[in-house]
Amino acid sequence: MQFNRRNLTNEELSDFYKKLLLPRMIEEKMLVLLRQGKISKWFSGIGQEAISVGAAMAMQQDEWIMPLHRNLGIFTGRNMPLSKLFMQWQGNKEGYSKGRERSFHFGTKEHHICGMISHLGPQLAIADGVALAYKLRKEQKASLAFTGDGGTSEGDFHEALNTAAVWDLPVIFIIENNGYGLSTPVNEQYRCKNLVDKAAGYGMEGVQIDGNNILAVYDTIKGVREYCIKNQKPYLVECMTFRMRGHEEASGTKYVPKELFEEWEKKDPVKKYEQWLIGENILTQTSIDTIKEETKSYIENELNTAYNAKHLIPDTTEEINDVYAPVVSHESTVTQYNSPSHASQLTPPEKRFVDGIKEGLHQSMQKHPNLILMGQDIAEYGGAFKITEGFINEFGKERVRNTPLCESAIVGTALGLSLEGYKSMMEMQFADFVTVGFNQIINNLAKIHYRWGQHADVVIRMPTGGGVGAGPFHSQSNEAWFIHTPGLKVVYPSTSADAKGLLIAAVNDPNPVLYFEHKALYRSVSGPVPEEYYETAIGKANIIAEGDDISIITYGAGVHWAIDYAKNHPETSIYILDLRTLLPLDYEAVKKAVSATGKVLLLHEDTLIGGIGGEIAAWIAEHCFDKLDAPVMRCASLDTPIPFNLDLEKNFMAYSRLDKLVKTLIDY
Numbered sequence: 001m002q003f004n005r006r007n008l009t010n011e012e013l014s015d016f017y018k019k020l021l022l023p024r025m026i027e028e029k030m031l032v033l034l035r036q037g038k039i040s041k042w043f044s045g046i047g048q049e050a051i052s053v054g055a056a057m058a059m060q061q062d063e064w065i066m067p068l069h070r071n072l073g074i075f076t077g078r079n080m081p082l083s084k085l086f087m088q089w090q091g092n093k094e095g096y097s098k099g100r101e102r103s104f105h106f107g108t109k110e111h112h113i114c115g116m117i118s119h120l121g122p123q124l125a126i127a128d129g130v131a132l133a134y135k136l137r138k139e140q141k142a143s144l145a146f147t148g149d150g151g152t153s154e155g156d157f158h159e160a161l162n163t164a165a166v167w168d169l170p171v172i173f174i175i176e177n178n179g180y181g182l183s184t185p186v187n188e189q190y191r192c193k194n195l196v197d198k199a200a201g202y203g204m205e206g207v208q209i210d211g212n213n214i215l216a217v218y219d220t221i222k223g224v225r226e227y228c229i230k231n232q233k234p235y236l237v238e239c240m241t242f243r244m245r246g247h248e249e250a251s252g253t254k255y256v257p258k259e260l261f262e263e264w265e266k267k268d269p270v271k272k273y274e275q276w277l278i279g280e281n282i283l284t285q286t287s288i289d290t291i292k293e294e295t296k297s298y299i300e301n302e303l304n305t306a307y308n309a310k311h312l313i314p315d316t317t318e319e320i321n322d323v324y325a326p327v328v329s330h331e332s333t334v335t336q337y338n339s340p341s342h343a344s345q346l347t348p349p350e351k352r353f354v355d356g357i358k359e360g361l362h363q364s365m366q367k368h369p370n371l372i373l374m375g376q377d378i379a380e381y382g383g384a385f386k387i388t389e390g391f392i393n394e395f396g397k398e399r400v401r402n403t404p405l406c407e408s409a410i411v412g413t414a415l416g417l418s419l420e421g422y423k424s425m426m427e428m429q430f431a432d433f434v435t436v437g438f439n440q441i442i443n444n445l446a447k448i449h450y451r452w453g454q455h456a457d458v459v460i461r462m463p464t465g466g467g468v469g470a471g472p473f474h475s476q477s478n479e480a481w482f483i484h485t486p487g488l489k490v491v492y493p494s495t496s497a498d499a500k501g502l503l504i505a506a507v508n509d510p511n512p513v514l515y516f517e518h519k520a521l522y523r524s525v526s527g528p529v530p531e532e533y534y535e536t537a538i539g540k541a542n543i544i545a546e547g548d549d550i551s552i553i554t555y556g557a558g559v560h561w562a563i564d565y566a567k568n569h570p571e572t573s574i575y576i577l578d579l580r581t582l583l584p585l586d587y588e589a590v591k592k593a594v595s596a597t598g599k600v601l602l603l604h605e606d607t608l609i610g611g612i613g614g615e616i617a618a619w620i621a622e623h624c625f626d627k628l629d630a631p632v633m634r635c636a637s638l639d640t641p642i643p644f645n646l647d648l649e650k651n652f653m654a655y656s657r658l659d660k661l662v663k664t665l666i667d668y
C-alpha cells in the first residue's frame with residue numbers, strides 16, 4: 001500500500017491517525033458491550049474505516065453527507081458528542097432520535113448528516129436534492145452519498161445517478177465495495193467488471209481507488225469535490241475494501257473463505273497507516289500508545305456519561321405530537337375560507353376545477369420563491385393535464401423542472417431540497433405511478449419528522465380516479481394506501497375553490513401532503529373561486545347540504561354524485577358532508593353529520609375493502625352509537641381492478657349502487 005502525503009504536515013497526518021483510530025476503538029468497545037448484552041445489534045465497519053474517515057475529512061463540515069450502516073467514521077468525523085451517540089445506540093431519549101431509531105438510522109441537521117432508512121438505496125437521491133439546492137443558490141458546495149456494492153443493484157442507485165447526471169448536480173457517490181452484500185458475493189450481484197464502469201453509462205466520471213488507504217481516499221474525495229463544484233457535475237467513486245466481520249454480529253462469517261480474511265488482514269487500514277507513520281518518523285510507537293490510551297479513556301468517559309442517561313418513560317402525547325412538524329398558523333397573513341360563500345368578493349369568478357388547481361399553484365409560486373416544481377413533462381409541455389402550462393415562461397426552468405422518468409429519485413430529491421430549506425411540489429403524472437415512488441413517500445417522507453425531527457416540506461400532486469375508460473393503470477383511487485401511514489397528510493378537494501385553497505394550504509404546510517385531484521372533475525366541474533391568495537384549512541370538512549333523512553359522508557367525485565342524487569330525488573332530504581381532508585379526519589364534522597340524521601352512508605370511488613369508509617364506519621360505531629338509527633352503510637366501487645370498457649367501468653363504480661343503498665338505508 002503506497003501512502004502519498006502530498007503537502008500534508010506531520011500534524012495533519014497525526015490527526016488523520018487519531019480520527020481513523022477513533023471509530024476502530026469505539027467498535028471494539030461495542031463488540032464487548034454486545035457480548036455483555038448491553039447493546040442489541042451491531043453492523044461492523046471494521047476494515048472499512050478509511051473510507052468514512054477520509055471522506056468526512058475531505059468535505060466541508062456544512063456539506064450534507066448521507067451515510068449508511070458501516071459509516072461510523074462519518075459520525076465521529078463530524079465531531080458528534082460521543083456520549084450522545086452512545087445514548088442513541090442505547091435507545092435513550094437523549095440520543096438523536098428520542099429512542100425511536102436504532103443504530104445509524106438517524107440524522108442531525110446540526111452536523112449535516114441525513115441518516116439512512118433500512119432500505120439502503122433511497123439515501124442516494126436525497127443527496128441529489130441537497131445538491132440541487134446548492135446549485136440553485138450557486139453555493140460552492142457538494143453533497144456526498146454512500147452505497148454498498150449490494151445497494152448498487154437497487155433501482156434507486158440507477159435513478160439517483162441518472163438524475164444527478166441529467167441535472168448536472170454536484171454529488172459525490174461513493175460505492176463501498178466490500179465484497180459481499182449480506183452474504184451474497186459480488187459475482188452474484190453484478191456482471192460488469194468493476195462497479196465504477198457504470199459511471200460511463202450515466203455520462204459521468206468515475207474512479208476506482210484503494211478504500212483501505214486513508215490518504216488515497218482523502219485526496220481523491222477532496223479532488224472529486226472540487227471537480228463536482230467547479231464543473232457542476234456528479235462523480236462516482238468505487239472504494240475497494242473488505243468487511244472483516246459478519247453483516248451484523250449475529251450473522252457470522254461462515255460463507256466467507258478464510259483466505260480472504262487473511263489477505264485483507266494484511267491490508268488493514270489502521271495498521272497499515274500506523275506502520276507507515278512510524279516508518280516515516282511521523283509518530284513513534286510510544287506516541288501511538290499514548291494516543292490509544294487517550295482514545296480509550298475518552299471513550300470510557302463518554303460511555304459513563306451515557307450510562308447515566310435517564311430511563312426512558314414513554315409519553316404517548318409526545319409520541320403522537322412528534323409525528324408531524326408543527327404548522328405555523330397563517331391565519332393572520334393568509335385568508336382562510338371554509339367555503340367560497342364566505343369570500344370577501346360577493347361574486348367570485350367561476351372557474352373550472354383544473355383552473356382552481358392552476359391558480360393555487362401559480363399563487364404559491366409567486367408567494368414562495370423557494371418553491372420548486374418537479375414532474376414529468378411539466379415544463380414546456382405544461383404537464384399531462386396542462387396544469388403548469390405557461391409556468392416556465394414566468395418562473396423559469398430552474399423552478400419548473402422536467403424530470404427523467406424516475407418517481408423514486410424525484411421524491412427523494414424533494415426530501416433533499418427540504419433539508420436545505422426549499423419547498424417542492426412533485427406532480428405524479430398519474431396517481432397510479434406513485435407505486436414506483438412509494439418507498440420514499442412511506443418510509444422517508446412520512447417518518448422522518450418522528451425519527452429525528454426533520455420535516456419533509458413536500459407536496460405530491462396525484463391526478464386520480466376513473467370514469468373515462470382509462471383502464472387499470474390510469475384510473476385507480478389509491479388514497480387509502482396513504483391514509484394508513486402516520487406522518488402523511490392527505491387532501492382531496494371536490495370544488496374549484498377548495499382545489500385552490502387546499503393546494504395553497506398544502507404548500508404552506510411543512511409536512512408531506514398528498515394532494516388528490518380527480519381527473520374527471522378537471523373540466524366538468526366549475527364554481528366560484530376567490531381571486532386572492534387564500535387557504536382552505538387542512539383537516540376541516542365542509543357541509544355541502546343540510547338534510548333530515550340520511551347523511552352522505554363523501555369526498556372527491558363522490559360529492560358530485562351525492563349532489564346529483566339529491567337533485568334527482570327531491571323527495572329525500574340528504575345531508576352531504578365533503579370531507580376534503582382524509583388525513584387528519586375532521587371527526588367533529590363526522591359526528592355532526594351522524595347526529596343530523598342518524599342514518600349514515602359512506603360513499604367513495606375507492607374500492608370497498610380497506611377503503612376509508614370502513615375506518616370512518618368503525619369510528620362512528622365507537623363514538624356515535626347512541627345517535628344511530630340504522631347500521632352505517634358503505635357505497636364503494638367493486639373489489640376488482642378498474643376495468644377499461646366503459647360499461648364495465650360504470651358497473652365497477654360506486655355510483656351504480658348508490659340508489660339501491662340510499663333506499664335500503666331510508667327504509668331501514
Ligand SMILES: Cc1ncc(C[n+]2csc(CCOP(=O)(O)OP(=O)(O)O)c2C)c(N)n1
Nearest residue numbers: 070118119120148149150151178180181182
Ligand atoms: C431494500 C432492502 N432489501 C434488503 C435489505 C436487507 N439487507 C440489509 S443490508 C443488506 C446487504 C447490503 O449489502 P451492501 O449494499 O453491499 O452493503 P454492506 O452491508 O455490505 O455494507 C441487505 C440485503 C434491506 N436493508 N433493504
